[in-house]
Amino acid sequence: MKLRVATVWLGGCAGCHMSFLDLDEFLIELAGKIDLVYSPVVDVKEFPENVDVCLIEGAVCNEDNLEILHKIRARTKMLVSFGDCAVTGNVPAIRNQLGLENSENVLQRAYIENAQNNPSVPKADGIVPQLLKNVVPVHEAVYVEYFLPGCPPPADRIKALMVQVLSGATPKLEGSQLKFG
Numbered sequence: 001m002k003l004r005v006a007t008v009w010l011g012g013c014a015g016c017h018m019s020f021l022d023l024d025e026f027l028i029e030l031a032g033k034i035d036l037v038y039s040p041v042v043d044v045k046e047f048p049e050n051v052d053v054c055l056i057e058g059a060v061c062n063e064d065n066l067e068i069l070h071k072i073r074a075r076t077k078m079l080v081s082f083g084d085c086a087v088t089g090n091v092p093a094i095r096n097q098l099g100l101e102n103s104e105n106v107l108q109r110a111y112i113e114n115a116q117n118n119p120s121v122p123k124a125d126g127i128v129p130q131l132l133k134n135v136v137p138v139h140e141a142v143y144v145e146y147f148l149p150g151c152p153p154p155a156d157r158i159k160a161l162m163v164q165v166l167s168g169a170t171p172k173l174e175g176s177q178l179k180f181g
């Protein structure tokens with residue numbers, strides 16, 4: 001039976017997913033061994049049940065990120081923090097320096113100070129999710145089995161993870177959780 005694999009994009013730049021695509025011909029091998037059941041690169045709207053492995057790109061920045069992350073955790077056997085934003089907070093967590101009370105400044109900067117036309121923060125429901133007071137790495141929101149560092153993780157490191165996962169081998173542990181590379 002094929003492994004049910006998902007990839008998710010939270011607060012990240014898509015660079016980690018671009019690195020996944022850099023697997024090149026290994027993607028063809030993967031295609032024969034996994035079902036990609038949810039990902040930014042497939043058209044599935046709802047995160048499915050019974051997922052074996054989910055790679056999570058990006059930090060946890062807003063209420064939408066948090067909500068889907070809890071759903072993913074409940075429906076997935078193995079979570080992988082995929083890239084430095086997921087592992088440490090990295091670039092999106094820079095806004096934490098603004099202080100707890102000033103996270104809304106990010107919206108001011110994006111939608112008002114940098115706007116060339118119609119400067120205003122969109123207010124309609126479902127357009128701009130509520131920001132969390134602090135950006136946090138994935139493992140501060142839910143339990144994570146494995147960490148795959150790098151900005152982005154190089155394709156060889158992603159391949160090393162997928163080869164081990166596909167083989168069903170017990171991963172090498174470093175501390176309490178696995179680190180590749």
Ligand code: SF4
Binds near residue numbers: 014090150
């Ligand atoms: S870890 Fe680097 S490449 Fe990946 S989402 Fe963050 S900034 Fe982008």
